[in-house]
Amino acid sequence: MITFDNVSKSYGNAHLAVNAVSMEIAQGELFVLLGTSGSGKTTLLRMINRLEDPSSGTITVDGKSIMLQDPVELRRNIGYSVQGTRLFPHMTIGENIAITPSLLGWDNQRIINRVNLLLEMVGLDPHLYVHRYPSELSGGQNQRVGVARAIAADPPVILMDEPFGAIDPITRERLQDEFLSLQAQLKKTVVFVTHDIFEAFKLGDRIAILNEGVVQQVGTPEEISSIPASRFVLDFLGQNRILLLLQNRRVNELERDYDPVAPYSGIDSRYTLDAQDSLAAALDKFRSSHTRRLPVRSGNEVVGSLTVESVTNHLIPVDKLMEDAV
Ligand SMILES: Nc1ncnc2c1ncn2[C@@H]1O[C@H](COP(=O)(O)OP(=O)(O)OP(=O)(O)O)[C@@H](O)[C@H]1O
Ligand SMILES: [Mg+2]
Incomplete structure (x- = not known):
């Protein structure tokens, strides 16, 4: 479980990137952070694995404050797929995916099997892609490798920052479906960032809607589409709300x-x-x-x-x- 208790983050100017956020993310939950550009989604995510530290407030993972945990140890248990994934350009696709399993000392055959499985899962034929370099793949393909890399070592917690952002709607839909069926088996704790309303409502067990660093509402897709908690949420969903209601009922x-x-x-x-x-x-x-x-x-x-x-x-x-x- 991940908890935020009154967490704020300022990057040094008056404006708070994250403003007094309190919420709980349950074990095995696919939790979506939804909000417009600059609303604090990436900042919230990066604080979970200590790439940023909160200015105030407490974050816990499995009951322990993350400030009391060794950052390296913490990150070993948290997979992270970065917004606008940058793979290591001098390493092949296979080597990129294998980074964490190698660090953890997995044997070679286990790594090869895992890399092949993950490539298939993100829709890239291992025979065609495993030996290529990132510059020999399209932007969307790079992004899919980034997702595979984030979950390579099978961590209990996964942070995903707009993982399907640069992917066409058809491939995106397929990856969302595959991700959902994978999650149904694996039951990881996933924090998933998106600014796409339909992606959020399709994937999320629960969704947190953010505006200017403030959480406006946390709820299931059904709860949020039925009863928006504020004028902001109502306006944010706009006319899409009628479609979301129809999809959720x-x-x-x-x-x-x-x-x-x-x-x-x-x-x-x-x-x-x-x-x-x-x-x-x-x-x-x-x-x-x-x-x-x-x-x-x-x-x-x-x-x-x-x-x-x-x-x-x-x-x-x-x-x-x-x-x-x-
Ligand atoms: N390193 C930084 N230094 C100063 N300000 C920052 C830094 N990183 C983010 N910010 C500011 O904090 C706010 C929140 O940024 P954040 O990256 O969390 O937004 P986001 O919701 O992920 O947006 P997007 O959808 O565009 O990725 C923004 O106003 C941004 O300009
Ligand atoms: Mg972001």
Whole structure:
């Protein structure tokens, strides 16, 4: 577990890069720091492994203040993928990834296996890339190697600073999916920085929204999209909020609106709502089927039907709640 207790950081001028941050990041949690440029995300991350020291306040990792731990020892247990990854130019891709495992004294075969596995995981064919130099890879490929390097030694804590920043949307989506399924198995404690709202809401178990060094809200994607805690969060999400709500809510939340008599016999599975579908997926099925009512399936069973109006109506009480809260 990582805790921040009233942590502030000033780089020497009046302006605080991080301002009185208190929060807890649970073990095995994928925790996202989301905010605009200059909001203090990288500074927060760099304080966790003591690349910067707080001006005041306390950070603990596993219950121990990081100021009382040897920085080298601390960093050995924390993988860090740097914003705008810079690999060592005179080392091959394989050597770059192998840096920490080599320092830890892993035997050669274990290192080779690990490097190959990681390259495959980030979508780079080991045969093609392991012996190349960083200058022989594209910017996005360099960035993916940076991610592989950060997790090479299998550390319990991983810090990732905009790891998919310079990658096209299609590759990015694939890497996000792979990262999520990897995380589901490994359950690392991950602190993940992004300024991309959709990336944050897709990946985060919880998200902290930052503005000018101040944490505006910490919550699950569902909590933040349903009830933004401040005017700032509301404005920051803007019109994206409606999409986030649709992506974070499922058809089965509308169970009370199901019409029990499903007016369908032969069911076309393309145009059947699944109880687990997001409301965004549901609306897309209404759109592509050109109908206002579709059957709902739960497992193999048709449990009723739903109208497009019940989906849109579902969003109205949510907004009422939000206006009350802000
Ligand atoms: N070494 C430094 N010296 C002085 N000021 C700094 C230093 N590093 C960061 N800052 C300032 O601290 C604030 C927070 O910077 P930080 O890098 O944490 O932002 P960020 O949220 O990571 O932004 P970005 O999304 O652009 O990467 C900014 O105002 C920045 O100018
Ligand atoms: Mg940054």
